[in-house]
Amino acid sequence: MLSVLEQLIERVEHHLAVIYQDVELITTYPELCKQLLETMRIDNSDLLVEPKRHHNNWDQQDVMLITYGDSIEKSGEKPLHSLHDFLTKYCGDAINSVHLLPFFPYSSDDGFSVIDYSSVNEALGDWDDIRAITTDYRVMSDVVINHCSSRSAWFENFIKGEGPGSDFFYTASLKDDLSKVVRPRTSDLLRLTETPHGEKQVWCTFSHDQVDFDFRNPAVLDTFVSIMRQYLDTGIRIFRLDAVAFLWKKIGTSCINLEQTHEVVRLLRTLIEHAVSDAVIITETNIPNRQNLTYFGNANEAHGIYNFSLPPLLVNTLVTGSCKHLKSWLGSMPPSQNGTFFFNFIASHDGIGLRPAEGLLQDHELTALVNTMQNFGGRISWRTSEDGKQKAYEINIALYDALQGTVKGTDKWGLDRFICAHSIMFGLEGIPGIYIHSLLGTGNDYEKVKNTSHNRSINRHKWDYTKLQEQLALPFSQHSKVHARMIKLLNIRKEQPAFHPSATQFTLQLGEQIFGFWRQSMDRRQSIFCIFNITDEPQSIRLSDMNLIGTDTWFDLISGHTMCLEDLEYRLAPYQSMWISNIGS
Known part of the structure; x- marks a missing residue:
């Protein structure tokens, strides 16, 4: 029987054979394998950690905050220190993970044009500040690998x-x-x-x-293995492979999602898991839904994939008042295998990507969505399509402003619509990621767009920490109300086994105006029916449509009310959310 090290060597050499199948190397696969194992420091069988297959290193308490290192600034203080203070004081136990967007020296693209992968941008702090955050939170770092x-x-x-x-x-x-x-x-x-x-x-x-980069050169691969080893040493446990779909190039092809790219991801997973058993890879692939799903492999590639179709479909649902497309998409999504998860988000440092909606929304619906977002102050980033035409690639807008109204225009339901969007995301199969400006209800930053001339700057506001604290101390400020309601939902969520990222999920058929899905805990003890009025009008729902078991007592976890099964129907206010559980919080 092969030892753990011998099995690892066999696997790594297989990965290399696939990656470099069309490349004439000046070294052999065994020599390259030996180099990679030394770089990751897993060449000694006494140090090897055998990763568990199909094992979930996460549960319903995992929630990630997405933020730049300087999203919060305070005069005379390092931004990473201010961020750490904010996390401690204003997130508490509701959030246990942090995606620190690129914190390295850079020249453009707000960090995604990295000058030095081994250093922390001095304007943010230093490695000690990173280590301090990793002590209290599970930290995800970008690996800008393309x-x-x-x-x-x-x-x-x-x-x-x-x-x-x-x-x-x-x-x-x-x-x-x-x-x-x-x-x-x-x-x-x-x-x-x-x-x-x-x-x-x-x-x-x-x-x-x-x-x-040219990954045909094995030295490039070895360099990135070294970078990931350094990050592991600083306490980072989650790696976001940025723009990884474009990694391998081959003239005459699309140069996206090539076989070698997938194999590089598999190799990196093999290496980091043997170094630290609970280390995780998430692939950032802003591409059509079916292509995105392939990055799970056979539960042997990315641990997590970004659910890129969720933002455009969910925003479209709430501004049109119809969940037809969202429901159809959710019902068609395969459940994640144990050992993998969907990373759910509806706002990010970029924008609302439209490529993942291709094939899910028709062209005229995408055009209507783009026009609505422009009416709410959004900007549009464009790409050149295969036929040479200009197509909308991304909507750049703060989510709070994106949901200030419907296709009919702005209205009074903006806050409730915004909270409804997050109530949906928090209940879905997978791990939720919350952009810091969604947690704080930050609106469009037109001044920053003017200063940078970059559309994405509209949703990359930098808060003065003192002013932010003043806003959060005002009970009726927009930012205080959003923050309080979001933290309440997250604290409820983390106590529900049925919200485990891999717990069972089924889409409910409740018409176009009410969106719903059912979650069941992995031990089958808890059921939660997640019900949402996604319109600006009151809607009624029959409890009999959900087949609630009559011998159980049912609670709405959000309102705290006990459900009376004898009532023929319940009336939901515009954008009201309900998490109906047979186990009270």
């Missing part, structure tokens, strides 16, 4: 033609057939760069300041 800054030392060495990184970057030719390449941007794909070896056309999926 590209880095054109101002990085690696790319400067590429330009000089010598030194570390000089062979890290993917180049092509203007004569290559690039017609099938899928792009999320409208800028030119190739960047002309002068080097001692002549002019080079450097591949830039996103911008000319974000130069793409």
Whole structure:
């Protein structure tokens, strides 16, 4: 019988054989495997941790706050210190995980054009500040794996033609057939760069300041394994592989979701799990739903995938007053296997991506959604489609403003509609991620857009901590009301076994105006019927439509009311949410 180390070596060599099947290497798979195991420091059988297969290292208490390191600032204090203080004082036990968006030195894209992966941006703090947060919270770090800054030392060495990184970057030719390449941007794909070896056309999926790596070079892979090992050493346990779908390039193909890309994710999972058994990989793949699901593999690839179709479908539901498409999508989604989970979110540092809604919403419905968001102050980011036309790629808007009204215009139900959206997300199968500006009810930041000329800045406000504390101390301020209601929902959620990320879920058929689904705990003791009026008019629901077991006592966990099964129907106020459970909180 093979030892744990021997089995690991066999697996890693298989991963490498798939990744480099079309690449002529100057080393052998055993030699490269040995190097990777040494880099991750798992080359000694005495240090190996055998990961459990199909094991959930998460439960219903897992909730993640998504934030930049400087989303909260205080004069004279390091932003990471201010953020840590905010988490302690204003999140309490309601949130146990934090996604710290890129906290490294960078040159553009608010951190996603990384200059140095091994350093903390001095404007934010240092590694001690990161370690302090990892002591109290489970921290997710970005691994910006597809590209880095054109101002990085690696790319400067590429330009000089010598030194570390000089062979890290993917180049092509203007004569290559690039017609099938899928792009999320409208800028030119190739960047002309002068080097001692002549002019080079450097591949830039996103911008000319974000130069793409060439993973055909094993040194690039080994470098990122080293980076992830460093992050593990600082206490980081969750890795968000940013834009990973574009990682492997092959001329004549779409250069997205290629077989080698999936195998790189599998390899990274194998390595980090053997180093730290509860380490987790989440893939960030803003692509159509079916393609996104493939990153689960056979429960051997990403532990978690972003549920990118949820934001556009949920916003569309609440502004149209029809849950038809949301219900259809949810009913068609496969349950996650044990050992995997959906990462649910409805707002982020970017915007509401529209590619994941392709095939789920029709073109005229997408156009109506875009127009409604523009009426609420949103901006639109565009991409060039396969046929050369400009298509809306992303809606840039603060979620609080996105839900201030319906297709009919703004109304008085904005706060209730906003809370309804989160009540839905908090109840769904998976782990919820809450953007800090949703937790605080922050609106569109037009001034920042004006200053940066970037659409995404509209939802990247920086709070002065003193002013924020003043707002949260006012009982009737917009920010105080949002924060209080969100924290209340999260505190209820974390006590419910039926809200375990992998607990059973079924979509209910309650018409187009009432959205609902049923969750059941893994031990089958608790059932929760999640019911939502997604319209601006009162709606009635028959309890008999949900088949509540008459021998149980049922409670609405949100209102605290006991349900009377003898009542023929219940009347729901506009955007009212109910979590009806057979076990009281």
